[in-house]
Amino acid sequence: MTTALTATAPSSRGPRLRTRTVNKHSVDRPRRSPLLTVLTAVVLVYSLVPLVWLLVNSTKTQGDLFSSFGLWFGDSFALWDNVVATLTYDDGVFVRWLGNTVLYVVLGAGGATFLAILGGYALAKFDFPGKRGVFAVVIGAVAVPGTALAVPTFLMFSQMGLTNTPWAVIIPSLISPFGLYLMWTFAAEAIPTELLEAARIDGAGEFRTFFRVSLPLLAPGIVTVLLFTMVATWNNYFLPLIMLRDSDWYPLTLGLNAWNAQAATAGGEAIFHLVITGSLLTILPLVAAFLVLQRYWQSGLAAGSVKE
Amino acid sequence: MTARTTTRTTRWLRGTAVAGVLALGLTACASGETDSGEATQDADSALEEGGEITVWAWDPTLESVAADFEAEHPNVTVNLENVGTGNDQYTALQNAIAAGDGVPDVAQIEFYALPQFALSEALADLTAYGADELDGTFTPGPWGAVQQEGGVYALPTDSGPMALFYNKRVFDEHGIEVPTTWEEYVEAARTLHEADPDAYLTNDVGDAGFTTSMIWQAGGRPYQVEGTDVTIDFTDEGTQQFTSTWQSMLDEELVAPVGSWSDEWYQGLSDGSIASLVIGAWMRGNLESSVPDASGDWAVAPMPQWESGEEVTSENGGSSLAIPAASENADLAWAFLEYATVGDGIATRVDEGAFPATVAELEDPAFREQEFEYFGGQQVNEVLADSSANVAEGWQYLPFQVYANSIFNDTVGQAYVSDTTLTDGLTTWQEQSTTYGNDQGFTVNQ
């Protein structure tokens, strides 16, 4: 597979060799292709149909849900009623769950990103004994099914008095192996080693160098890792299920599942319309976060490739 | 910081050693041989002294009961927590018992799961509080279910005597008579499905609770338990009677392949395409709250019989409240338990739609003659209460029924999706349950 082309310019050194010739026709501004657009649109439709289903069905009453075509609106338009009912059902417990989820995301995803930045940076820029082993151990540990480790983890956390507290959810979310990998590769490319050496010669301490020199360069990578860890924490389901008993500490995923299970309880009340509307409300903040972060992210990526 | 880490580590190591021994809280000691009068006094003084108890239950009617109890005893706080329905809650309870931390003072446990917790001594024997003197307070089915080996390990909160819930509108439309025997029931299933290929008399995709309840009514007694000696036998006459009838329902595709509690199921109950259910009495409340659009369509009739003219029924579901042996506030827990299951709590729960397990309520004319608008003014409770009096005796669940039920669909469930028959499926179920029981140290005979 080694062709003359790749051999002449290894990718890691690429950006510095880059010339800024603006060819108006080809590489940077190629012709648009309707055929390719249509083909990709097929994947797009596949991705969006279930989301459309969710949106359409959150406008239906419990009765309509059962009697109208899935991908089109029912007789009634009850989106607003459903949203109000979702937010006020059971003394507004949904809002409480939303707050919990935000707490877990801020501390969990924020912490995970921070740890991944530190770890990835160290792996990329420092030599220390056992460095090669670190990633192997991380991958190895990830390979063991988490569901089966749930009971040991539960018993351990229980001994430490952490179960049924937010910490039982936050601490395990602090580890993002994929985030570590991303930061590692990103730091390797984004921070020129000469820059670090220069800083060291100037007598800057390692931490000062890290915060002043490296962190700004890592910004686009940080946004990416933050995005992934946010999604992971927001959607975390299994661990809270084991660790939490008090529904006051539930995240949204667990709460929604509890609502769904309510239909199967003697004396319970089926509230599928609230489950569906709640699901919609659950993914909206993430979608919003994507749209907002995408701009930073896009500019970050672009900066990474256009710079010099 | 270092010192702290060390203590944590040692604590954890100690924890692992202990946890290795426990899987089901074997360290829990059985509550002592206290005289019951003394214990009742303890409960009274505990009430005065006050305190806090934690109750794990998913039954929504307990919320008002807890609030009333707190109002009556201002020094007492009841933390009612919904830890999940059924299995989810048992898992949490087992984990908490194994960890020896965070065990509730009162836990809701379904009848089928009780033997498992009682046998491992995870629950307090309530005879210390005089629970054995409550003989006659509860209907026979639930009362039999809470007793194990001479002890009383829980008190029933609700019961599920079975009855036939049917969609009267659909029955009338197709001129179907309400079936009184299973033979008529199969006939009705044929008539309905022929008249309307989209409609089914009932649904079933394999449900351990339903199948065991049906075998129970047919006279089968597949489980025999004496301490750790267990017999599992799905070849008796009663079992065969059920399987041959139900197999023909399956073969002729007269059963809607829709899982109970799914959205499709509710949809079917709502639009009449699932026209009847043979199910526990608690379904009355579920229909009212979750299938509001079908108000006026449904009615209740006695459970179909194997022999014309008989009046034999069985229990389907139903649960109880128990006190885990690890509870640190057992006296107060008992006070609450008593209030909720034999005291003023019953009335509150019945008002909110629960189906009681106490004889006094079931025989109360006001209860029996209540007219339900949802059921077209029918005095539904009369049918249901009669069913609870006719529950067949002598049924036992396995001391590892939770596990056995969890593999029901792996084994018997295959009869619903392949060429396997129900009888074959039951045989496999029997074998796998036997293997598990023996692995767990029971002596299981087939």
Next chain:
Amino acid sequence: MFVGPFMLVFALVFLAPIVYSLYLSVFRTQMVGGTTFVGLDNYARAMQDPQFWEGLARVSLFLVVQVPIMLGIALLVALAIDSGRLYGKSFFRISIFMPYAVPAVVASLMWGFMYGTRFGLVGNLNDALGVSLPDPLSPDLVLASIGNIVTWEFVGYNMLIFYAALRVVPHSLYEAAEIDGATQWQVVRSIKIPAIRGALVIATIFSIIGSFQLFNEPSILQSLAPNAITTSYTPNLYAYSLSFSGQQYNYSATVAIIMGLITMVIAYVVQLRGMRKEA
């Protein structure tokens, strides 16, 4: 130092439970009889346990079929978006990534509803087109249906990883290729794919781990298709059932450890092969 905090938390939430599982796996706890040391008995039992091996075979099939399809679609979309030849590419990028925002719980509930042959989308299609589509939740098709859900959830995620890797491929390479008169396909084959090999390898490894740990989707669909998805449907589901319904913590830990070892070996082989090609 910098890696310290990560490794510390990592040791607490990953390594300690694994060590504890190793400890559990050499004991046996019975409801009647308590706990005894049994050496490697649990491992011997797993070796002969048909339920375990059937589950493993099932996820292996899933791995061989679903992962290439998912990564293939993701790569094609990433290349299409990166090529700049699409109309509205940022709309495509964000929209295709969107399903990743949907929690597995919600995704499985949604698809489960749509799979319904009576009232679901499949049922609607049957009614509308007068056809009779097979039941996606029947035992023969349910694995494919799960594959569809997983593909739906993760195409966008993998696409984004590939896309991000493609963005840092230096444009000078394309310019050089253009001067040489290379076609689009040649550029893709000779420049783009080799350049993002690292991303491909890591996405493959994470997908392998994901397949072998398949749990959320089957466990939530189980309530809709209880007979098709057995309690030992995937090794992870099996470990879960053993531990939670059966209190067989010891055997469950054993199954988890064996699965972990198998996953590690395969991931390692993939990594070796991937890296060798890169060299």
